[in-house]
Amino acid sequence: QQSHFDEKELYFIGPEGGFNNDERLLFNRKISLKSSNILKSQTAIIAIASKILL
Known part of the structure; x- marks a missing residue:
C-alpha cells in the first residue's frame, strides 16, 4: 500500500x-485548489488527520 506521504500535498487552514x-487568486495560480470545501478549523484538522492516517 502506498503511503500518503509519497504525495506532495499542502493543506491550508486559514x-x-x-x-x-x-489570497484565493494566489492559491489558484500557484497551487490549484482541488476542492471548494470550506470547513471550520476543528473539522479541517480532523479531516486532514484522517486523510494522512487512513
Whole structure:
C-alpha cells in the first residue's frame, strides 16, 4: 500500500472568516485548489488527520 506521504500535498487552514480574494487568486495560480470545501478549523484538522492516517 502506498503511503500518503509519497504525495506532495499542502493543506491550508486559514483565519476565521476565510481567505480574502487576493489570497484565493494566489492559491489558484500557484497551487490549484482541488476542492471548494470550506470547513471550520476543528473539522479541517480532523479531516486532514484522517486523510494522512487512513
